[in-house]
Amino acid sequence: MECITLALAKGRTAKGAIAILKRAGFHFADFHEKSRKLVFYDTKKQIKLIFVKAVDVPTYVDKGAADIGIAGKDNIMEAQVDLYELLDLKLGKCKFAVAGLPDQKIDHTTVLTVASKYPNVAEHYFEQKGITVDTIKLNGSVELAPLIGMADVIVDIVETGNTINENGLTIIEDMEPISTRLIVNKASFATKTKEIQQIIKKLESVLE
Ligand SMILES: Nc1ncnc2c1ncn2[C@@H]1O[C@H](COP(=O)(O)OP(=O)(O)OP(=O)(O)O)[C@@H](O)[C@H]1O
Numbered sequence: 001m002e003c004i005t006l007a008l009a010k011g012r013t014a015k016g017a018i019a020i021l022k023r024a025g026f027h028f029a030d031f032h033e034k035s036r037k038l039v040f041y042d043t044k045k046q047i048k049l050i051f052v053k054a055v056d057v058p059t060y061v062d063k064g065a066a067d068i069g070i071a072g073k074d075n076i077m078e079a080q081v082d083l084y085e086l087l088d089l090k091l092g093k094c095k096f097a098v099a100g101l102p103d104q105k106i107d108h109t110t111v112l113t114v115a116s117k118y119p120n121v122a123e124h125y126f127e128q129k130g131i132t133v134d135t136i137k138l139n140g141s142v143e144l145a146p147l148i149g150m151a152d153v154i155v156d157i158v159e160t161g162n163t164i165n166e167n168g169l170t171i172i173e174d175m176e177p178i179s180t181r182l183i184v185n186k187a188s189f190a191t192k193t194k195e196i197q198q199i200i201k202k203l204e205s206v207l208e
């Protein structure tokens with residue numbers, strides 16, 4: 001059987017994903033969160049795991065540098081790539097939302113300034129509603145933008161709601177639920193069907 005390359009998102013969902021892989025029979029003995037290593041093999045050498053920045057996982061899979069990937073739906077949507085999304089690992093559960101100061105209105109008459117780590121998602125969302133937006137791409141601390149008058153609203157992830165609450169913002173619109181997904185390169189699925197299907201089957205058997 002051919003070894004399958006899996007791009008795994010670093011960050012808060014990595015530990016949970018490694019635990020699911022272990023339950024499914026893929027044990028990465030030398031993986032630990034503090035390691036600086038970026039390539040790991042499971043003990044049976046069925047999976048070569050490459051440990052990459054969460055936002056880059058869809059790119060590795062799209063380019064075929066990885067056959068499969070484990071990434072947040074947020075980063076998959078933002079990447080705008082043509083992949084198969086075959087499993088929901090139900091980790092990293094949160095949602096996309098539009099948030100702003102409590103008196104902020106969203107209407108069709110003015111151009112809305114939107115700050116986001118996800119400019120493509122934000123633009124697509126407002127375009128579908130027929131609202132013209134100016135998008136400002138930020139890389140973090142997005143909640144600051146409406147507070148200091150740099151943007152009218154933000155499009156960001158909300159989990160507990162603590163970050164928006166502690167900064168005096170409120171959810172204006174819920175957009176969609178986010179969780180960690182298994183994605184597959186289309187060409188890899190055609191050429192390594194058996195290996196990929198076997199991994200999916202084993203993962204499925206340990207997910208509720
Ligand atoms: N507050 C959150 N609650 C739950 N899941 C989250 C939350 N923030 C992000 N996630 C999910 O976890 C994934 C990884 O997020 P994480 O913050 O670890 O990486 P990141 O956004 O790339 O940050 P960094 O650049 O600091 O590594 C995200 O793509 C998203 O799907």
Ligand SMILES: O=P(O)(O)OC[C@H]1O[C@H](OP(=O)(O)OP(=O)(O)O)[C@H](O)[C@@H]1O
Nearest residue numbers: 140141142156157158159160161162163
């Ligand atoms: O609803 P909450 O539970 O507060 O979680 C939401 C926060 O988590 C993420 O930020 P992250 O922690 O990745 O920090 P960042 O600002 O550096 O992106 C997200 O961008 C929100 O700011």
